[in-house]
Amino acid sequence: MATTYLNIKGDRLKAIADDFAVTQKQIDLACKRAISKLARHLKTIALRNISELTGIKQTVIRRRVFLSLNGQRQTARIWFGVYAIPLREMNPRQTRTGVRAGKIERNHAFIQQKNGGPEVYRRVDDRRKPIAIQYARIESEVSSVIDADVLKAFDKKFYVFFEREIKWESSK
Known part of the structure; x- marks a missing residue:
């Protein structure tokens, strides 16, 4: 910047x-x-x-x-x-197609509960792992x-x- x-x-x-x-x-x-x-x-x-x-x-x-x-x-x-904002800070909601956090929609994403609260993840490829934290x-x-x-x-x-x-x- x-x-x-x-x-x-x-x-x-x-x-x-x-x-x-x-x-x-x-x-x-x-x-x-x-x-x-x-x-x-x-x-x-x-x-x-x-x-x-x-x-x-x-x-x-x-x-x-x-x-x-x-x-x-x-x-x-x-x-x-x-710097990027983690979707967990934006009150994410699980939908049938993925996760919605505010106006941001991430298809195929999911919410996993962690120690500090919910975290939004998405698989990087077709395999089970690796997964990546989602950001805005x-x-x-x-x-x-x-x-x-x-x-x-x-x-x-x-x-x-x-x-x-x-x-x-x-x-x-």
């Missing part, structure tokens, strides 16, 4: 700050809070859209998305774990959501959040 950096244009920030006649300290505080709110907002958008695309519940995906904020450097990092892959969905929805929301929302925070700082 590639790293994507989103940068903020300083001249636009300066134009917004000039409208409210605030100090540099107030601009820094407003920028820090705006980045924090934006990062949480982008995380929510990503979770919602990935869940909608894949049919996997947000609770399962949420364990694979991490948000870290660095206030001194005024940066935020959202990390998406795109989400790499392509995550990259498409980041490219389309998250980048678009970043462009729309950051300056809105920053303007609100500047307005708050100037009213104190």
Whole structure:
């Protein structure tokens, strides 16, 4: 998975700050809070859209998305774990033709109870063994959501959040 950096244009920030006649300290505080709110907002958008695309519940995906904020450097990092999700985490159900976990259907698969709960397996070939644990892959969905929805929301929302925070700082 590639790293994507989103940068903020300083001249636009300066134009917004000039409208409210605030100090540099107030601009820094407003920028820090705006980045924090934006990062949480982008995380929510990503979770919602990935869940909608894949049919996997947000609770399962949420364990694979991490948000870290660095206030001194005024940066935020959202990390998406795109490794495969075992079907056992998606409340699998045995059907007549295989296993269904959310929107994912695996023909000829079966559920075996293990120590930690059910595990979904499928035979690799026509023989009895070997069997393989079944996973749902989400790499392509995550990259498409980041490219389309998250980048678009970043462009729309950051300056809105920053303007609100500047307005708050100037009213104190």
